[in-house]
Amino acid sequence: MLASVIITSYNRCEALIKTLHALGRQTLDPGSYEVIVVDNGSTDDTYEVAKGIVLPCALTVLRCEENRGISGGRNLALGRARGRYLILVSDDLIVPENFIAMHLETHERFPDSWIVGGFEQLDSLTGTAFGRYLDSLESGFTDRRKSRAVGEGVWEMGAPTARNLSLPRRDYEIIGPFDEQFANACEDQDWAHRIQGFGVRFLYNDSITCIHNDQAGDLKRYCRAQMRGAHDTVLFCAKYPDIHGGAAIVRVNGYIASGDGLKLAARKAIKALLARDAMTGACESAITLCEKAGLPDRLLWPMYRMLIGIYIFRGWRAGLVTLKQRAAESDAGRLGHHSNV
DSSP, rough: OEEEEEESSOHHHHHHHHHHHHHHTTTSGGGEEEEEEEEEEESHHHHHHHHHHOOEEEEEEEESSSSSSHHHHHHHHHTTOOOSSSEETTTTTEEETTTHHHHHHHHSSSSSSEEEEEEEEGGGGGGSSHHHHHHHHHHHHHHHHEEEEEETEEHHHHHHHEEEEEEHHHHHHHHSOTTOSSSSSHHHHHHHHHHHHSSOOOEEEEEEEEEEESSSSHHHHHHHHHHHHHHOOOOOOOHHHHHHOOOOHHHHHSSSTSSSHHHHHHHHHHHHHHSSSSHHHHHHHHHHHHHHTTOOOHHHHHHHHHHHHHHHHHHHHHHHHHHHHHHHHHHHHHHHHHHHH
């Protein structure tokens, strides 16, 4: 088996169907790859629909009774994967017909590498102001992660994202499964840290581009995803304090400290006020009214940026609470151990 394609899905039934059908139309021999889907505790018909799909390649559908987070779901699939290469892809990407072949071909050209592909937004998404803002964010992210060109359309990059990622099985056997404390984000960055020192480099190939099948481009959904991601980023920075303890996101979202200075302390205080439920709801309502009034992008985009920043702040503070709880539990455990000695 050349490749195992791994997908986790949670209540994204309609998007998942299109992703699976696209994976069934690959130029590669269907006998050379498999698709493994994990229904990660969905409450819709994801499991039943996925089980009913027939592909020319091997398709395995697994189910978690409760959502185990992105890391837990992927770990379940990785435990069943048979491929020489492991390909992770989001459940809302429509892949091109040469998707798997291009991942494998890039591995042949650049051994000892992890390969990352990109994606483009649906044309319909850019029909809204937030859709255009989201498209701009993603395009900027793609450009920023490219560094030195190493071939036609291939660049070195600092760290991978698991939304469209492939790696040799031997590397997975070195680093082991995902750290399941990262339920929403940073699991791929953690993998990247763990493989450092083994001669692996991360390469971005812009010819492996998928269509992001997100019809909504919903601001509130995006904000809540960023909030969950910020929570896990706190845990990630705490796991690697020497590397990420001084990152900008740590400084601007942490509690007010003596060395902050007046400007930073004021910004934190304002965000803490806006992060209250009533204030955040008021900001959302105001933005909705501005959208209905037809304000231009140049006025709406700063509002989106502000609201996303508030949700990141909320998620960050929730992550700090999680760290505090873990520290208290650890201290209690140590005290209990000493009392029994």
